Amino acid sequence: MPRPDQAPRFAAIVGATGTGKSGFALDLADELARRGRTAEVVNADAMQLYQGMDIGTAKLLPGERRGIPHHLFDVLEVTDEASVEWYQRRARDVVDEILGREAIPLLVGGSGLYVSGVVFDFRFPGTDPEVRRRYEQLLDDGGSRALYDLLHDRDPAAAVAIGRFNGRRLVRALEVGEITGEPFAVGLPDDAPLWRPVSLIGLDEERAVLVDRLDRRVEAMWSAGLVSEVEHLLPLGLDRGVTASRAIGYAQAIGQVRGLLGEEEAQDATKQLTRRYARRQVSWFKRYPRVAWSRSGDPTAVSAAADTLLG
Numbered sequence: 178m179p180r181p182d183q184a185p186r187f188a189a190i191v192g193a194t195g196t197g198k199s200g201f202a203l204d205l206a207d208e209l210a211r212r213g214r215t216a217e218v219v220n221a222d223a224m225q226l227y228q229g230m231d232i233g234t235a236k237l238l239p240g241e242r243r244g245i246p247h248h249l250f251d252v253l254e255v256t257d258e259a260s261v262e263w264y265q266r267r268a269r270d271v272v273d274e275i276l277g278r279e280a281i282p283l284l285v286g287g288s289g290l291y292v293s294g295v296v297f298d299f300r301f302p303g304t305d306p307e308v309r310r311r312y313e314q315l316l317d318d319g320g321s322r323a324l325y326d327l328l329h330d331r332d333p334a335a336a337v338a339i340g341r342f343n344g345r346r347l348v349r350a351l352e353v354g355e356i357t358g359e360p361f362a363v364g365l366p367d368d369a370p371l372w373r374p375v376s377l378i379g380l381d382e383e384r385a386v387l388v389d390r391l392d393r394r395v396e397a398m399w400s401a402g403l404v405s406e407v408e409h410l411l412p413l414g415l416d417r418g419v420t421a422s423r424a425i426g427y428a429q430a431i432g433q434v435r436g437l438l439g440e441e442e443a444q445d446a447t448k449q450l451t452r453r454y455a456r457r458q459v460s461w462f463k464r465y466p467r468v469a470w471s472r473s474g475d476p477t478a479v480s481a482a483a484d485t486l487l488g
Contacts, residue, residue, distance in 0.1 A: 197473025
């Protein structure tokens with residue numbers, strides 16, 4: 178294994194949903210191939226881990242991947258629960274395997290804590306099933322707002338950083354706080370140590386442009402058959418999946434299938450939640466140090482990223 182200062186670089190391509198990360202990664206892989214290097218994509222979108230969740234996650238299908246190897250897509254059943262700790266181990270193993278082939282890993286996605294778990298030298302506290310079950314029951318009984326209020330009393334900084342709507346992360350923050358007696362680490366210091374040398378590439382967009390793009394994406398998902406996709410996944414246990422059932426768009430489509438929401442209501446709720454999620458993603462990734470920010474579709478950004486990776 179080379180010393181850290183000699184280790185091959187890899188790239189993390191981050192940004193809010195709808196900013197074009199997948200397309201940028203493909204363009205970068207093509208540019209690296211033109212320069213004689215192979216690149217492989219590693220998924221860092223929590224919902225694209227799930228089999229069958231394609232339309233609502235904007236997952237690139239195999240025929241759209243330009244022959245570039247893609248990893249950690251479709252590796253979980255919809256009834257499986259994903260965790261950052263599990264993802265960190267799997268993704269780092271994949272990155273090491275790619276580096277071992279003398280190829281360049283491109284970590285691509287907008288799930289901030291998943292990306293951070295790979296890129297930065299994070300250590301995750303253990304879990305306590307009894308403690309977790311207690312807070313999951315509170316989530317079921319009182320909703321995410323009950324968890325948020327409780328966390329805000331105990332760890333205001335963590336509550337504000339996580340927000341009122343991310344039930345799973347609120348459960349985890351309360352669990353960690355009870356187990357360790359320490360605040361839940363939600364931020365990244367400017368001098369956060371890296372796991373390996375990495376090129377951080379951020380994709381951004383003007384707010385008004387992004388909001389319009391996200392709204393049209395939601396409408397396109399419904400037109401492409403999101404409700405039919407959900408109808409297919411429900412017999413496979415989608416509604417029982419702790420993680421998958423709460424995915425933005427899928428939860429609303431489940432409501433539509435069950436007659437709890439009309440189509441317009443389901444789409445409007447999905448648009449609102451998607452905008453809110455994008456704002457949180459922007460805030461998360463803007464805290465990252467040493468990010469090269471650009472716009473998707475900018476050929477100079479792709480060339481610059483390749484220059485950095487190849488030194």
